[in-house]
Amino acid sequence: MSVQERKERERASRERLIVATARELAEQQGWDAVTTRRLAERIEYSQPVLYSHFRGKREIIGAVALEGAAEMAVALRAATSAADGPRARVTALARAYLHFAERNPAVYDAMFQLDGGLAFAHEDTPQPLKDAFAALLESLDEVAGDGVHPALFTEVFWAALHGLATLTREGRLPPEDTERRVELLVDRLAKV
Amino acid sequence: MSVQERKERERASRERLIVATARELAEQQGWDAVTTRRLAERIEYSQPVLYSHFRGKREIIGAVALEGAAEMAVALRAATSAADGPRARVTALARAYLHFAERNPAVYDAMFQLDGGLAFAHEDTPQPLKDAFAALLESLDEVAGDGVHPALFTEVFWAALHGLATLTREGRLPPEDTERRVELLVDRLAKV
DNA sequence: TCGATTGTCTAGCGGTGCTAGGATCGAGTC
DNA sequence: GACTCGATCCTAGCACCGCTAGACAATCGA
Incomplete structure (x- = not known):
């Protein structure tokens, strides 16, 4: 054998x-x-x-996306675990997310822009994707605020980060104000 | 002649x-x-x-994008002008934006997902794009809050809407909670 | 050692964006 | 009204794409 x-x-x-x-x-x-x-x-x-x-190019993209999701989860947890207090954790989370997107544009595309044939927000969503979302949720549910479902809050926060990441990278937003945008976003969204 | x-x-x-x-x-x-x-x-x-x-396919996409931007500006202004008070205006704006993206997915792609060879956030940005951004800003600067630059606030709000629009359309976010996400977003971001 | 199975390659299909170069047509001139 | 000539358009084709059928070679079990 x-x-x-x-x-x-x-x-x-x-x-x-x-x-x-x-x-x-x-x-x-x-x-x-x-x-x-x-x-x-x-x-x-x-x-x-x-x-x-692989069945085709799409599946190769999907494989890269899964690899990237695992790495992103690690990066997010590393960033948040080094921060003190809910507010600092959320800021660190946001910065780490945008940093990952900026440093790994192709991987980020594979995850969220291209069609890698992956199921999202579904029961048969691959584990790495679920885990990346979980990494977001872990730091966000403590600032979701009273009466707000943590998952829903995470979705909104994630969408905002995703919007900033993609619009900035494609030149739709001037990159120099990124830090101020992050601060504004955290200020408003997070219930400290 | x-x-x-x-x-x-x-x-x-x-x-x-x-x-x-x-x-x-x-x-x-x-x-x-x-x-x-x-x-x-x-x-x-x-x-x-x-x-x-046209120079190529890219320029054709760009032409569709410009057409779409003009229409979006009209749609946003129509929605906000029918609303009473800052808070209602912002909610109407957000709904109108997401509605436009949902009803015109190809046009939305041409504007923000595909490469139409257009300059953004730049002095030589085409007028329709500037105007669409202006339509957002008109309703948002009254809720930006003290000491916050209206343009920066608009960028963040826009990014959040863009994230919601794209992630929802690609099945990354379950569509049924859209309305609750909009309410949460407006609740937190807008300083009534 | 032989047949069967597995693995890999060559070659090619129908499609893509884009373009060179020839045919055609119609406007302006005599 | 016939003719010239430039603008306009089309045919044909380039290099590339994702993907696959079928030939071929290497390796395995009997």
């Missing part, structure tokens, strides 16, 4: 290589540059190999 | 036809279905004719 196990290991390793390469290429040159031909060339296999791992 | 004038009229008319057809096709079947071939076929001209009006 050892032969088969080795093959499975190699297959899994190659799958990780595909996802990592797709992500790298997307961060370097944008998702438009991530074509199946270029991706195949970079991993030094032919195109059809990609399709033995 | 009359011949030339007639030709210019016909050219302008054909250009409007291109934009209207692109928009119609996008609303019917999504922007992916708006290919230069299909578009050319629908207007009953050959592909290269499109390129005598």
